[in-house]
Amino acid sequence: MTTRAELTEKIVAHKTYHGKKWVDVAAAVGQSKEWTTAALLGQLSLSKEQIAAASGALDLEFSEEEIALLMTPPYRGSLPTAVPTDPLIYRFYEITNVFGSTIKALIEEEFGDGIMSAIDFTMDIERSKDPKGDRVKVTLDGKFLPYKMY
Template sequence: MTTRAELTEKIIAHKVFNDIKWADVAAAVGQSKEWTTAALMGQISLTKDQIAKVDNAMGINFSDEEVALLMTVPYRGSLPTAVPTDPLIYRLYEVVNVYGTTMKALIEEEFGDGIMSAIDFTMDISRTEDPKGDRVKIVLDGKFLPYKMY
């Protein structure tokens, strides 16, 4: 029996070995590269139709068991440790540690007491050219959900 983590490793290895880009798979699926990558990394479930499109784009030939895993609602949370050890992920963690209270204060000042949804949510990651070194631009766009009084 394959685990979801093992399937994720298989997908990544196949992608690397065959020089496949996430954006190309996403175009075949008809979703954003961010959403498609999250799904194939095990954080979002896919439909049979979407899995067939991934299969066609990547040429993996998923087994029935793997299709079922890809369709299963996942247990979300992709980090193996409470504090990330991967340098890139740690820097994002550091951004939240340093600026999290600032983001919270500014969101609450603008919107009131509530949260930014990670369900009704989009993300865009892009490259911005800069003569001093290219920059990473991450846009997080989540619906504001006020806390309900009852």
């Protein structure tokens, strides 16, 4: 029996070994590179059609069991520890620790008491050229959900 974590490792190893790019897999799947990457890393479920497209783009055959795993809504959360140890992921943790209360205050001032959805949500990751060194631009775009009174 293959676990979802083992399947993720298989996909990433195959993709890396064969020099495939997430953006190319996403184009075949018909979704954004951010969504497709999250799905193939085990954080979202895919349809049979999306799995077939990803299989073709990756040149990787999936067993029936693996297809079922890819179609199953996952237990979300991809970090192995409460505080991330990977330096790149830790920067986002650090941003939240330092600027989280600022982000919260500014969202509440603009929208009121509520949250930004991570379900009705899009993300975009881009490279911006800069003479002092390329920049990483991350855009998080979530629907505002006000807290209800009852």
